Amino acid sequence: MLPYIINNSIFNMPNLFKIKPSVGLLSLPYSLVFIFFFFIPLVLTFVISFWDYNEYSIIPDLILENYRYIFENCFSFENGMCVTFKTYLSTFMFCLITWFFTLIIGFFVAYFLAFYVNSLTWQIALFLLCTIPFWTSNVIRMISWIPLLGRNGLVNDFFLSTGLTSTPQEWLLYSGFSVVLAFVHLYTLFMIVPIFNSMMRIDKSIIEAAYDNGANGFQILWNIIIPLCKPGIVIGSIFVITVVMGDFITIGIMGGQQIPSIGKIIYVEMSYLQLPAAAANAVILLFLTLLIIWIMTKMIDIRKEL
């Protein structure tokens, strides 16, 4: 026993003193990227949101003008809702509708993959089938709706030939409808992956026990599977909601550059070089996003889910 302990401690000593600190250091390059391209930029955005600006330059200052400008006329409801609130409301609506559809579709796709596909090989193959589009270009995937939804597109052809409508439907493309459709098309995967992950951890014997005790399919779904999938649902929801909150590209392309969004305000202000104004909008957007996430993470511990 004694020689063993001595031996062991001799071999472990260098591990304790030499290797442990150096292993932690391996994260240094990774950390530096985030310090330089994540932390500092976000801090600067916050700082510059209080700066002044003219056509040519940004001027260090400490003013609230940029924030005041955003909410100008917002608290007197004489002329209806102000542009800012309307934009926020529209963005929230897109979040809500997209969230609803991605959740329903994502849940049932994951449900099928996790419970009805029995062989692991098939599970991986079908899962990959759902994932592959994520690795292709979003812009192309948006454009690809044009031949289907456009004025002379397949859907309108179908409507006209079956006599469902007498004129081509204009609301199919470059509208709120096509924006939501594109969001669902692009981001349902964000729901599938975490929900599938949660479902794969469910002990099948629990379900069998419930079944043996006479629970029907719906009861099992509602009382066992959904509660156990809650972490996956929350993670997926966070992804979908945050990506829609800050979006300006999908809303731009699929909305025919006509529909406002919070992200688009920032984008437009940047193109006019009104950087402090854009920064103020970014701070508010970030604040709203963090608020939503904070509320949702109250429900789970993300780290346990990986």
Added chain:
Amino acid sequence: MFSKKNNTYYICVFFFSLFVLFLYGPTFTIILLSFQGPDGGLTFPLNGISTYWFEELWRGGSVVDIGSAFKRSIILGIIVMILTVVLSVAAGLAFRKKFWGSNVLFFTTVASLIVPSIVLSLGVALQFRLIDDLTKWIGSSLDISWVNDSFQTSLGMYSSGLGAQLTWTLPFGLLIMFAVFNRFDKSYEEAARDLGATPWKTFKEIVLPLIAPSIIGIALFGFTLSYDELARSSQVMGSGNTLPLELRGLTTTVTTPIIYALGTVTTFVSFTVIAISVGFYLFLKRKKGI
């Protein structure tokens, strides 16, 4: 209860098939339409089958300099891929034990995935603008002729563009590493260590071969996410646009199937990269034999 004979099963299969059609249908539509004849438009019907629009694309007809944007995107994608693999594998190894700041770094990783891309893009653009102003100020006050004569901006594809894309690809890399090490059997490397292997040798001979298939996965994420990245790069690429940026510009100006031809080409590149990665992954998995 999940038997394959009841109705629910068939409803699920039908629903899933519909979803796959929804995912791939539109893409295949534009692939089909990119083979339009010269008189064809943006929608059906196909006016003959030809490769006219691909030839047009190759000649660079009417479209901005797509060739160099394509080249830029590929090169940037490869650089991002390499950095993503190296940095996230290194960080993944570090995360196997708690270290100073590991919690902060973990939350930063998650935060980076969910911070709105436009906010990050703006932040990086602001940062580089300040760096520019500072450089010019130093240049003029110290009278550095190089800065005064030729310095324009530090904003560019390989500085701000690269960094902004890394904040998007690295989190995926690290999360994959977490998933790998959560299921990692430590007994192999312990055996190696007991037999006197140095940490580096243990890593090279034992750990690396075991995690190799997952590294292919990280590389796939690194390349494809960079190659298609748009939101974060949108404000920080400087003068040279990448392919997705050009593509977005084209959506508002181009009204011929040439845009579908371009879409077909980029989708083909993506599919090729995915196929190579999956093939490589399966090869390594088989070689490992576990």
